[in-house]
Amino acid sequence: xxxxxxxxxxxxxxxxxxxxxxxxxxxxxxxxxxxxxxxxxxxxxxxxxxxxxxxxxxxxxxxxxxxxxxxxxxxxxxxxxxxxxxxxxxxxxxxxxxxxxxxxxxxxxxxxxxxxxxxxxxxx
Amino acid sequence: xxxxxxxxxxxxxxxxxxxxxxxxxxxxxxxxxxxxxxxxxxxxxxxxxxxxxxxxxxxxxxxxxxxxxxxxxxxxxxxxxxxxxxxxxxxxxxxxxxxxxxxxxxxxxxxxxxxxxxxxxxxxxxxxxxxxxxxxxxxxxxxxxxxxxxxxxxxxxxxxxxxxxxxxxxxxxxxxxxxxxxxxxxxxxxxxxxxxxxxxxxxxxxxxxxxxx
Numbered sequence: 396x397x398x399x400x401x402x403x404x405x406x407x408x409x410x411x412x413x414x415x416x417x418x419x420x421x422x423x424x425x426x427x428x429x430x431x432x433x434x435x436x437x438x439x440x441x442x443x444x445x446x447x448x449x450x451x452x453x454x455x456x457x458x459x460x461x462x463x464x465x466x467x468x469x470x471x472x473x474x475x476x477x478x479x480x481x482x483x484x485x486x487x488x489x490x491x492x493x494x495x496x497x498x499x500x501x502x503x504x505x506x507x508x509x510x511x512x513x514x515x516x517x518x519x
Numbered sequence: 520x521x522x523x524x525x526x527x528x529x530x531x532x533x534x535x536x537x538x539x540x541x542x543x544x545x546x547x548x549x550x551x552x553x554x555x556x557x558x559x560x561x562x563x564x565x566x567x568x569x570x571x572x573x574x575x576x577x578x579x580x581x582x583x584x585x586x587x588x589x590x591x592x593x594x595x596x597x598x599x600x601x602x603x604x605x606x607x608x609x610x611x612x613x614x615x616x617x618x619x620x621x622x623x624x625x626x627x628x629x630x631x632x633x634x635x636x637x638x639x640x641x642x643x644x645x646x647x648x649x650x651x652x653x654x655x656x657x658x659x660x661x662x663x664x665x666x667x668x669x670x671x672x673x674x675x676x677x678x679x680x681x682x683x684x685x686x687x688x689x690x691x692x693x694x695x696x697x698x699x700x701x702x703x704x705x706x707x708x709x710x711x712x713x714x715x716x717x718x719x720x721x722x723x724x725x726x727x728x729x730x731x732x
Contacts, residue, residue, distance in 0.1 A: 427694035473671040478622050478629045489666040
């Protein structure tokens with residue numbers, strides 16, 4: 396790519412990497428390599444984030460993530476983790492309904508304790 | 520995290536689309552029942568579904584501007600952040616929209632869908648602009664008072680939508696480089712997508728799996 400495009404992609408880089416073509420070209424190539432790699436990593440990271448959120452949401456109702464997903468699989472509910480994490484954040488009643496369905500399908504271990512409330516959460 | 524979803528949340532202030540639906544003479548395209556697949560990764564497009572559309576005779580159920588079945592609470596106590604907001608200014612401008620959402624599967628990806636908002640999906644081949652589309656694979660429907668959970672789909676539910684635009688996504692530069700081997704490839708890529716505007720969600724009232732909150 397020519398110099399103009401390189402400098403356009405090098406906006407915001409530190410020091411001479413945004414101004415001098417030799418350095419900018421190296422940094423821009425590295426940046427594009429990183430973006431290629433990270434487009435694939437983003438999918439893994441997002442799934443991990445969704446699983447963390449679902450775990451947090453279900454543990455508030457006394458079920459952990461593994462048992463929750465097992466119960467949903469048994470009931471043939473095919474919602475994916477992205478949607479489940481959104482429901483756990485924004486639609487608490489729908490999410491509680493899902494947790495109940497999962498608990499009926501697969502009781503799992505009984506030793507999951509809801510997280511201890513600290514600070515202002517005790518008042519709630 | 521709203522950016523992570525392909526939800527483009529913008530309540531339409533455009534009353535024309537809702538109140539003057541395109542006449543029934545346009546061909547109706549139904550997405551066929553897609554095979555069950557756990558779409559865990561929503562950001563890649565594996566393949567585009569091969570659509571075969573059969574023009575359907577006119578539906579008796581009206582898609583747009585359904586009357587509101589639920590009782591409207593002026594101040595929602597449950598505080599559903601994702602539910603559409605009914606500010607007084609918007610209500611006077613347009614007919615009141617029912618506060619319902621659905622989880623629909625299109626192009627092997629799942630979306631949370633509200634009437635009046637649009638979503639970007641994979642390119643639907645054979646759909647022209649201003650075509651009405653019915654989405655049959657509805658996995659969950661939620662209203663203010665109850666939730667209908669599908670195993671795997673909620674029976675007899677359809678989500679009606681209108682194709683707004685068939686465009687290309689923003690350009691992504693695919694740069695492949697191997698060090699010390701003099702190999703570099705610079706490729707640009709624009710994924711074809713379709714923007715569809717959801718008009719209504721119908722048919723879920725008689726589903727067996729109902730959970731009252």
